[in-house]
Amino acid sequence: MRRIIAYILIVFLSFLLQTTVFQTIGSYLSDLVPNLLFLLVASFGILRGEKTGLLLGFFSGLMTDLVFGSYLGFYTLLFMFFGFMIGILFYQSVEPDHFLPVFAIIACGDLLFGFVEYVLLFLLRTRFHFRFYLLHVMIPEMIYTVAVAVLLYPFYLFLDEVLQTDESRRAKKFV
Numbered sequence: 290m291r292r293i294i295a296y297i298l299i300v301f302l303s304f305l306l307q308t309t310v311f312q313t314i315g316s317y318l319s320d321l322v323p324n325l326l327f328l329l330v331a332s333f334g335i336l337r338g339e340k341t342g343l344l345l346g347f348f349s350g351l352m353t354d355l356v357f358g359s360y361l362g363f364y365t366l367l368f369m370f371f372g373f374m375i376g377i378l379f380y381q382s383v384e385p386d387h388f389l390p391v392f393a394i395i396a397c398g399d400l401l402f403g404f405v406e407y408v409l410l411f412l413l414r415t416r417f418h419f420r421f422y423l424l425h426v427m428i429p430e431m432i433y434t435v436a437v438a439v440l441l442y443p444f445y446l447f448l449d450e451v452l453q454t455d456e457s458r459r460a461k462k463f464v
Contacts, residue, residue: 300345300349303349304326304356307323321426322430325437326349327368327402330349331375332395333445334371334375335391338376339373339374341372342373346368346371347365347369349364350367350368367406400431403427
């Protein structure tokens with residue numbers, strides 16, 4: 290139960306940080322905002338697996354759809370897909386304590402996220418400015434997201450360890 294409450298709080302806080310603090314900072318940086326919700330989904334997909342990535346992807350995408358999305362369910366499906374795939378591919382195959390592979394996964398995932406977003410939102414509506422979108426949106430957002438991941442991922446790792454030890458301690462009480 291504590292894990293679910295922690296997940297709800299962290300999704301809400303990440304969304305709040307992304308839409309307030311980093312949006313304000315982004316107004317000075319060419320309107321660039323790190324994708325904190327993707328960082329959250331990818332981090333917990335690596336730490337806890339595909340079910341947690343899927344669950345956090347659902348709530349992160351739903352919040353994004355309700356506030357920013359022009360199509361209800363677009364970001365929900367996108368975040369769920371990436372959370373599930375990162376959980377399937379990298380849970381238990383990447384050591385969560387080794388930061389370099391984790392940051393590489395987050396960087397590649399965010400770049401792929403931006404590419405899928407470009408294809409589904411712009412390319413299908415005959416907007417063919419891919420090089421501009423790549424150089425001015427996708428790559429800077431990826432760099433910014435990884436820079437913020439350097440600060441937030443250790444916190445996510447610590448939070449996961451605290452919740453895991455709390456669950457282990459509670460399980461021992463009942464046995």
